[in-house]
Amino acid sequence: MNPTQTETLDILQQVLRQALLAMAAATKCNYATFASALEAASHNESLSPVARAMLAELAESAGVVAPFSATKQ
Numbered sequence: 001m002n003p004t005q006t007e008t009l010d011i012l013q014q015v016l017r018q019a020l021l022a023m024a025a026a027t028k029c030n031y032a033t034f035a036s037a038l039e040a041a042s043h044n045e046s047l048s049p050v051a052r053a054m055l056a057e058l059a060e061s062a063g064v065v066a067p068f069s070a071t072k073q
Contacts, residue, residue: 014051018044019058035062 001009018041026034038059042052 011048011051011054014047015054015058018047018051018055022058031062035059038062 019038022034022037022041025037036059038055041047042055042059044052047055
């Protein structure tokens with residue numbers, strides 16, 4: 001693998017790890033909690049800036065569905 005591919009895989013791994021942790025926390029909660037966990041992960045300075053941006057986008061997406069999920073709980 002070249003350095004670019006290695007970096008891409010590392011960033012993807014960081015994002016997936018944080019997303020899985022957020023989903024695990026949200027399984028007993030709701031989408032607002034899920035969005036909050038993703039947003040918190042996006043502020044983790046030990047992650048790459050690209051991973052943090054991706055997590056912030058995921059948080060925004062989860063936040064959009066949060067009001068709709070509240071009616072189903």
